[in-house]
Amino acid sequence: GGGTGLGGGAALEDAAANQGLTVRAYIVDQFRKLSNAYRAGADKGTGARMHGSGRSDAREYHYKQVCAALEHLSDSPDWAELEAIGTQRHGVGGKTIAKLRELWDTGRLGRVDEFSNNPEQVARELLIKVHGIGQSRVVELVRQGVRTISDLRQRTDLSPQTSIWLKYHDQLEQPIPRDHIGEVRDRIGAVASRIDPRLKAIACGSYRRGKMESRDMDVMLILRGAGPGSTEHLEVMARIVPELHADGLLTDDLTTPGKFPQFGKKTAARVTTPSVVQAENSIAYMGICIVGGVHRRLDLRCYPEHQEAPALLHFTGSGDFNRFMSRAANARGFTLSELGLQPSVIKGPAERVPSGPHLELHSEAHIFEILRLEYKDPSERRDKIDVIDSTTGRPFFQTRESRTALPALTDTSRLQAHHPAAIT
DNA sequence: AGGCAAATACTG
DNA sequence: CAGTAT
DNA sequence: GCCT
Numbered sequence: 001g002g003g004t005g006l007g008g009g010a011a012l013e014d015a016a017a018n019q020g021l022t023v024r025a026y027i028v029d030q031f032r033k034l035s036n037a038y039r040a041g042a043d044k045g046t047g048a049r050m051h052g053s054g055r056s057d058a059r060e061y062h063y064k065q066v067c068a069a070l071e072h073l074s075d076s077p078d079w080a081e082l083e084a085i086g087t088q089r090h091g092v093g094g095k096t097i098a099k100l101r102e103l104w105d106t107g108r109l110g111r112v113d114e115f116s117n118n119p120e121q122v123a124r125e126l127l128i129k130v131h132g133i134g135q136s137r138v139v140e141l142v143r144q145g146v147r148t149i150s151d152l153r154q155r156t157d158l159s160p161q162t163s164i165w166l167k168y169h170d171q172l173e174q175p176i177p178r179d180h181i182g183e184v185r186d187r188i189g190a191v192a193s194r195i196d197p198r199l200k201a202i203a204c205g206s207y208r209r210g211k212m213e214s215r216d217m218d219v220m221l222i223l224r225g226a227g228p229g230s231t232e233h234l235e236v237m238a239r240i241v242p243e244l245h246a247d248g249l250l251t252d253d254l255t256t257p258g259k260f261p262q263f264g265k266k267t268a269a270r271v272t273t274p275s276v277v278q279a280e281n282s283i284a285y286m287g288i289c290i291v292g293g294v295h296r297r298l299d300l301r302c303y304p305e306h307q308e309a310p311a312l313l314h315f316t317g318s319g320d321f322n323r324f325m326s327r328a329a330n331a332r333g334f335t336l337s338e339l340g341l342q343p344s345v346i347k348g349p350a351e352r353v354p355s356g357p358h359l360e361l362h363s364e365a366h367i368f369e370i371l372r373l374e375y376k377d378p379s380e381r382r383d384k385i386d387v388i389d390s391t392t393g394r395p396f397f398q399t400r401e402s403r404t405a406l407p408a409l410t411d412t413s414r415l416q417a418h419h420p421a422a423i424t
Numbered sequence: 425a426g427g428c429a430a431a432t433a434c435t436g
Numbered sequence: 437c438a439g440t441a442t
Numbered sequence: 443g444c445c446t
Binding site for chain 1: 426427428429430431432433434435436
């Protein structure tokens with residue numbers, strides 16, 4: 001490789017030092033900016049048809065994978081180490097290596113500068129963080145001249161959820177200390193067991209992955225003893241949310257408890273939704289709570305006990321880890337979701353259909369075992385490199401050879417011989 | 425050229 | 437139904 | 443943008 005000329009990475013070291021970051025953290029930050037930029041509609045929000053337009057979603061995805069790969073670098077990689085990830089990491093190709101080279105030589109990425117010099121792009125990246133503003137609305141708002149949060153507050157056409165979120169904008173941006181999440185879980189747990197002693201509360205998300213700080217709180221309620229066919233867990237949310245308001249924990253709802261399926265005016269319409277008809281789904285609540293004087297985002301869900309393992313796995317994440325564990329499941333002939341694991345087959349283009357019953361899942365470890373993946377502790381569930389094929393001991397997605405479907409595993413009858421209690 | 429995870433709930 | 441969110 |  002190169003890197004032996006004048007500079008030898010000095011520009012990159014300077015750029016990182018200027019921001020008080022390690023070289024690795026700086027590089028990751030640059031690529032994170034690209035991912036965020038594409039999420040916010042870079043190359044397609046301007047109306048100008050640039051090269052590569054229409055691929056924003058895929059590029060956002062791509063740069064997330066690049067960031068995940070780069071996280072594994074040492075603090076101060078030399079050029080050889082940077083260049084090597086092109087061959088070592090699945091998902092890092094020529095264009096990415098060229099960008100790394102650009103960083104190495106100049107300390108900057110022209111693409112990032114391009115975006116940050118574009119006021120509309122900057123505005124889109126800011127506004128898309130607001131609850132209720134997504135990839136479509138943000139383009140329209142910015143086209144109409146909205147540039148700042150203050151601009152947004154002037155609008156009279158905001159959804160109630162967006163208005164609520166804006167009330168607490170500053171607080172919601174602050175990271176949540178780990179202790180506060182444990183406290184909220186305990187308070188919810190206390191209220192829950194008063195409502196029904198079979199309920200237990202578990203904090204998931206990054207809290208369960210061991211992080212000291214989180215973006216929001218994700219609490220799961222499990223209704224112990226509830227199995228397939230039970231619908232009791234569907235009533236829990238409508239009962240507990242008013243209690244949590246009375247308790248002083250909740251301050252605002254982003255989903256409206258009055259409209260939960262079994263209550264309120266919309267009951268008739270909601271009766272046809274899958275969650276009520278199939279009685280196998282969860283009901284989710286989104287709201288704002290207050291802990292230690294600061295408002296925080298809270299997500300609450302309730303599942304019957306027979307779905308505890310897949311739900312726990314799903315809501316513990318990380319998102320990247322879920323994504324690749326699902327892909328591994330697909331490669332093994334299964335579909336994995338928070339509701340369960342079931343054999344499935346590809347039918348037609350981009351369509352996968354169930355080919356057997358949900359399996360009984362005793363624990364998270366059981367799911368890994370069925371999929372022949374190495375069990376990973378929550379703290380180790382970061383990205384695709386953590387999804388390990390236990391038949392080879394290698395990452396499922398690192399190299400072509402490491403990916404081996406096991407046709408026998410898709411044989412449901414054989415599977416059920418090992419796991420006789422498949423459920424429907 | 426087609427895929428890139430998957431499933432569900434709420435709003436307007 | 438499209439958009440947003442998880 | 444990268445992989446199959």
